[in-house]
Amino acid sequence: MCAHPGVGPWGNTGLLVNCVSGTMQSRRWFGGAGFSFADDPVTETLSQAIRGTGEELDREPDTGVLFGSLRGSVVGLRYYTGVVNKGEMVSLVRQPQNPYDRNAVMVANVYGSQVGHIKRELAALLANIMDNNLARVEGVVPFGVKNQFTMSVVLSFWGKEENRDAVVRQITSRSFKLQTGPTGTHTHADTGTLIASSWVISCLTVCVCLIWERFHVCRWFQRSAQEDYKIGEREAVEVMCTPLLPHQKQALSWMCVCENNVALPHFWEVKGGLFYNTLTHSSVRERPQRVRGGILADDMGLGKTLTTIALILSNFHHGKPLYTHPHPFDECIIWCVSQGKSVVSPVEAASSQSTDDPAARATLIICPLSVLSNWLDQLDQHVRADVKLNVYLYYGSERNRDTHFLSSQHVVLTTYNVLSAEYSGSASPLHTVSWLRVVLDEGHIIRNPNAQQSKAVLKLNTQRRWILTGTPIQNNLRDLWMLVAFLRLKPFDVREWWNRVIQRPVTQGDKTGLQNLQALVKCVTLRRTKTSRVCGRPLVSLPERSVRIEEVELTQKEREEYELARTEGRTTISRYVAEGTVLKNYADVLAILVRLRQFCCHPDLLGKTTTHTADLLLRERLIVKLRLVLGTGSDEECAVCLNSVRLPVITHCAHVYCRPCIAQVIRSEQVARCPLCRGQIKASELVEFPLEEEEEGSNLLENWRSSSKVEALMSSLLRLRSEDDSIRSLVVSQFTRFLTILEIPLREEGFKFVRLDGTMSQKRRAQVIQEFQSDAPGSPLIMLLSLKAGGVGINLSAASRVFLMDPAWNPAVEDQCVDRCHRLGQKRDVVITKFIVKGSVEENMVKIQRQKQDLVEKAFGTKNPGERNTSRVDEIRALMEL
């Protein structure tokens, strides 16, 4: 019987999995830039660190404190088929509806097969702890199965520090002994010290872990990219009218193997008649379902779309190409025979697919709205005109929702929005059709598992799954999970196993964790970069690019104003340094730095509230910060929904979210906390962006004045136009207001220009890009571009000059921006000009940029968190010359 008052609500399914709790999963934020001057490695890391703690300790008690562990037993083994090996992890699942015992706790192996039950008395204890969310309980089987009746299990308890006492009390009051201290078999105890009780220390520790994780994740992704794939090249079928480049043939061949191959990934071995997974050390009786599909993570511009089209045409059922009838009743079938050697024999392929729905024939392509037209264009352009490929654009209110119609297409194109809209409605046609293949274009869009569109994508019924993305990992490992889950890479599509086998070990710096991750992803990912080589030849050859730095001298008057602001900032920061509160006041420090950087561009950049921020009321200071955040990033992400911030509001702790998103967070909790810093927040204290911006903008233009940097740019542009008026330029700034300021002299000098920034709608962006890329007479020579606008993936190859108006903290962001024109299709050499104000914070930034690689390396050395902390502060001191 259940003698525990306050036992939580039973799940309506009758099962409560201990690692998943409804409330904890429902509100969350993953990755994302949130409030950060996100191009800044310093802030980025710090804000991630802040986010990390909140997240780790709360949303996912995953890396919470280890309270201790105890030995117990699993009984009833003989009734179940689940297999476990020595040292293997098991999950504990509450079974409140069990007719014999309401406290029942089921033990399941990695694949979810039941192994047995926790012995009654122990189950009563666990039920109490799990149902009240006092701790998460993880099981490891130390000796494996010795007989058919019972076996040992080591249970470890993880949770929030504040729950430790309650858990310990529960355990001891039922006369169980909680082992604290090193457990011997596993290194979980380390985590106890990792997340120290002091907020600051844990923040910094997580910070270092994140750098470590990021660095390594990037590294090995690169490495596996360079690897020589033992895959042949496969010719595209004859119906393609565009010849594939060698690396595209290679990708096509790899994709066909992924779809057809019956072999299991190499981390599976056959052992004693069972299938043994070398990553989880677990076995299953039935042959595991192989992932059919994968992640094509090639760099931008290497032709992922083209390769995917080739795949659709070449690999229909049984490894044979898709043949098409020009007319339904035409006897003459255009047979498009693969010219290359087929990787898998049809018989072999057929046997592997025997359980598949043979009627499935359509490929569903899901992409962001902005690239829909690109898919249509490319399908049109690359498929021979006499081939009648049935492509249906499933978009717009008039779309044909008939599932038979959809099933009969070769290709159905739709957007993530349409998909998630249908999913939340009733009887979604897209979820009814049995697809042959689903392709997620820009697949990193689904990295947030809580988003509707991610959930919608998981529920699609398909045989093969593909993810196309140029940026498989955007912020950290967490981003990868959703991709793994979509591919149904067993058993890691279940969060608990991902966390226990991959996420936590890697975050803790465990080498084998990293190797596991590598093995796991390598078997489903193909990634090449522009610098990768095929058979010793570069994938693509690009024109040269060169960078020159142009130093700008401030005028006397500008210098005076700058020095005034600098002195004020130095006073404030040196006070923080003296007090040792630099990191605590980070938002303020950044605000000061941003102001100085803005002065270097133009004195009017910050608007009228430039001085004496200290005297302003809190509300006004927040508005200033909000403006800074939106003005610098210009395409800021909301840490809740991970999309661009809509209806921005700022919390009292100076973090920016969409109003609806943060409002929901506040509503869903009794004591609402800021998702980024865990500070208390209230709906009434959210500060909105005042609508005065427009009027101020015009104010800015009415009393327009120039600045040294404006002059420097204009003279470069004028000189360029007089030398060669066919050369197009990108003028890039982090400050959208600076772009506004630049519009005046450009108009005055009669330059035709367009502007692209984060505030523009997708549709407008596409228009602007098209206009700029067009070679029609009278098309614009210049594009004003905000540094982060548009995200990756836009093609500005019409430009061969880039003017970087202000240095970014992170040179990688600058590179990414330059890559928009230095890419496939660029015919000219690309010249990049960076304007740097002499004797200013910008010069120091450039120095730090140069040291950055070095710094990153150091961060992984033996340095402890404390030292990293001081070096951050040192960096700020260097910037301010303190």
Place this chain on the structure above:
DNA sequence: ACCGCCGGGTGCC
């Protein structure tokens, strides 16, 4: 289960 537990058979040494 090469256990623990139960309950019946049994009973000085």
Place this chain on the structure above:
DNA sequence: ACCGCCGGGTGCC
């Protein structure tokens, strides 16, 4: 013997 001890039956929650 209203015990102890023995050995067979039995066995998750």
